[in-house]
Amino acid sequence: MGWTQRAGTREDPYELGPVEVVGHRRPSGGGSSARPMPSRMSAIPRVPGLVDERGEPVDSVHTEEKTEVQQKKEEEPCPGDPVPHPEIAPQTASSVRGGMFGFTRKKKDGAPKWHNGVDFKNPYGAPDYAMYDGVATLHTEVAGAGYYVTAASEIGGRQVEILYFHMQKERRVSGVVKAGDIIGYQGDSGNLKEAIRKGKTVSHVHIKVRVAGETVDPLPYLATEIDPETGGVTQPCE
Numbered sequence: 001m002g003w004t005q006r007a008g009t010r011e012d013p014y015e016l017g018p019v020e021v022v023g024h025r026r027p028s029g030g031g032s033s034a035r036p037m038p039s040r041m042s043a044i045p046r047v048p049g050l051v052d053e054r055g056e057p058v059d060s061v062h063t064e065e066k067t068e069v070q071q072k073k074e075e076e077p078c079p080g081d082p083v084p085h086p087e088i089a090p091q092t093a094s095s096v097r098g099g100m101f102g103f104t105r106k107k108k109d110g111a112p113k114w115h116n117g118v119d120f121k122n123p124y125g126a127p128d129y130a131m132y133d134g135v136a137t138l139h140t141e142v143a144g145a146g147y148y149v150t151a152a153s154e155i156g157g158r159q160v161e162i163l164y165f166h167m168q169k170e171r172r173v174s175g176v177v178k179a180g181d182i183i184g185y186q187g188d189s190g191n192l193k194e195a196i197r198k199g200k201t202v203s204h205v206h207i208k209v210r211v212a213g214e215t216v217d218p219l220p221y222l223a224t225e226i227d228p229e230t231g232g233v234t235q236p237c238e
């Protein structure tokens with residue numbers, strides 16, 4: 001109970017129809033820096049009204065905050081992981097299995113429901129990282145799946161497409177990316193905002209992987225090994 005499916009008949013919001021490509025933000029790579037976007041998180045909100053005993057504004061507070069934010073920003077994932085220390089985002093109705101790839105969820109009538117990717121916990125506003133070297137493309141919003149980026153890579157001699165869903169509209173990257181580059185920032189686009197509001201899940205990036213057009217389980221593409229049944233980390237990357 002508690003699982004009300006507003007989206008009704010939409011079987012798989014991530015199964016994309018024809019999409020309109022928005023275009024490239026960085027068509028020529030734009031310089032030598034591999035890091036595509038300066039983090040908005042470096043803009044430290046000022047704390048109003050903080051003064052010392054002489055009534056002077058206190059700046060040390062800001063310095064401390066900055067250090068904390070800086071550390072967060074520098075915590076990067078292993079190449080191959082979309083977020084640092086990947087963890088499966090559970091679904092309230094189907095627990096950690098519901099964040100996995102496959103028939104891991106249940107419809108209202110109890111029938112198995114397909115989930116075509118893996119959900120990795122990632123707080124709103126945190127970066128999502130390119131898992132492999134490749135070429136990223138922005139796409140317009142898709143109902144359910146939200147704003148997303150696709151990244152085309154060659155992995156083991158095969159053409160692999162990795163899709164990152166529920167991103168922020170204005171904070172996505174396109175063009176050439178290296179593994180570990182920020183590919184965009186975590187949003188709650190598509191059905192995620194509503195799902196979080198209803199307590200169905202937590203903030204996450206939905207990762208979908210396609211090999212030669214076929215959707216496959218993303219877990220084997222991660223650097224961190226995750227047990228597909230339990231969601232436990234069996235082999236953290238170093």
Ligand SMILES: [Zn+2]
Pocket residue numbers: 115117118119206207
């Ligand atoms: Zn998902």
